[in-house]
Each structure stands twice: as structure tokens, then as C-alpha cells.
Amino acid sequence: MKIDYSNISKTYDDYRSYSRSEIHQLIRFGKLKSGIKILDLGCGTGNLSAELLDCIKVDIIGADKSFQMLKKAKAKALQVICADADNNLPFNDNSFDVVIGSYVIHHIKNRMSLMAECFRILCDGSLIFLTSSHDQIERLHPVIREFFPSLIELDKKRFPQISELDYLFKAAGFKNIKHEELIISKIPIDMKYLEKVRNKFVSTFYLLSESEFKEGIEKLKAFVKKNKEPIYRDWWGTMILGEK
Ligand SMILES: C[S@@+](CC[C@H](N)C(=O)[O-])C[C@H]1O[C@@H](n2cnc3c(N)ncnc32)[C@H](O)[C@@H]1O
DSSP: OOHHHHHTTTHHHOOOOOHHHHHHHHHHHHOOOOOOOEEETTOOTTHHHHHHHHHHHHHHHHHEEEHHHHHHHHHHOOEEOOOTTOOSSOOTTEEEEEEEESSOOOSSOOOOHHHHHHHEEEEEEEEOOOOOHHHHHOOHHHHHHHHHTTTTHHHHSSSSOOHHHHHHHHHOOOEEEEEEEEEEEEESSSHHHHHHHHSSSGGGGSOHHHHHHHHHHHHHHHHHHHHOOOOEEEEEEEEEEEEE
């Protein structure tokens, strides 16, 4: 099934955001400095760009293939361009100091070609991807794992292993590759979470069968109603960086 970001764009910002501490961790990890030129690849609604700009004075441009996601980013006064990262990127050689792609690499069909394109458009800076490792995907909260049993395997099929990314970074010419774990958020499994899942706040929910999704929602609803005190699930990410 194709994931439709025009539809997702309507509620994306209600459910997905970056906290200040995540942004500061990214700034430290990427050694991001004021004045540098950044490409936010697969910028979506521009959440990451907007938060970065609140913390550091950089020149940032977002690229995404979804017009509807970009419309939301434009409304935040961000510079954006429509571009499909599965094709050559519409930028000259040596255009950026840093390229950041957050939760986009799992959507890319030809990852090797994208890495080579990122290498080409970078000056002597860094490429950074934020993603989830298979180990992190496996750490899904037992309750969600029980209610949506196919979720983990579906995500593991979509998300590249960190070792694959390491290999691709190296093959494209990047050096000094490093990783760091990021706790993206602590999410209470409550009524609000139920609404997020109902609205498929993570695109993998679009890939579940209709019956598994419906059954899972019913089970989650019953669970949330029964539990007066919310329990929390963590959502981890991995940052991976290579230098040109
Ligand atoms: C999960 S969202 C992440 C958005 C944003 N980076 C964030 O962290 O909030 C994935 C984004 O990747 C974009 N995307 C998927 N495939 C793409 C491609 N081939 N070229 C450019 N953007 C793509 C989608 O349109 C969507 O906006």
C-alpha cells in the first residue's frame, strides 16, 4: 500500500514534534554552528527546521516530494523546495554545509544513489540521518506489540539496518562515521495516544491489514479505559553522521 502524505499532512503536526532537548542533542552531535547552510531532506511540515531555527541561526532549506506537507512548512515561513530524493537532487555541487534527513531514509528506494547525491551537494560538511535501528524497533512497548502484532516486522522491513547505512555512507565516500541514540519522546498510552493511533500518526499503521488495525484499536481502547494511570512508551531514534 502506498503511504499518502497529502492525507497525513492534515494531522501530522498534531502528533509529531521535536523537543528542545532532542534539538540540542542534534546540534551537539552534528557540531552545528551559526551561519551554516543546511538542507532538511524530507522536511515534511518543517517541524525539525522550525525547531532548529528557534535554537540556532542557520540558513536552512527544506526539500520534500509532498506538496501538502510542504504547504504546512511554507506556512511556518520556511524556505522549501519540492524535490523527489529518489531522483537527482536539484542543487549544485558543494551547496550545503550539512544535510539532515529525519525519518525519511526508510522511504527511499535507491539509498546508494541518494548518499552519492548528498556527497555531491555537500561542501566539506556532514550528512546526518535520524532513523530507528532494528534494535530500537524491537523495543516497542509490549502492549502495542500485543495489540498490533505485525508492526515490528513491517517496520523492520522498511527501516534499513544501521550496518546498511554505515556501509552506504562509506561507499559514497563519507568518513568518521558515528552514531548516537536519541530518546525522541516518552509517550503516555492514554486516550490521546489512542486518537494518534486511530489517525495513523506513524505511517506503518497504513501498512497493517484493515482487520488487524481495527482489532488493535478496539483492544487499545479497552486497555486505555481500564488503566486510570497512563503507562508510557518510549520512542527511540538513532542519529548517524558521516563527514565528507
Ligand atoms: C515521517 S515524515 C518526516 C518528516 C520530517 N523530516 C520530520 O521529521 O518531521 C517523512 C517525509 O519524507 C517525505 N518523503 C518520502 N519519500 C520522499 C522522497 N522520495 N523524496 C522526498 N521526500 C520524501 C514524505 O513526503 C514525508 O514528508
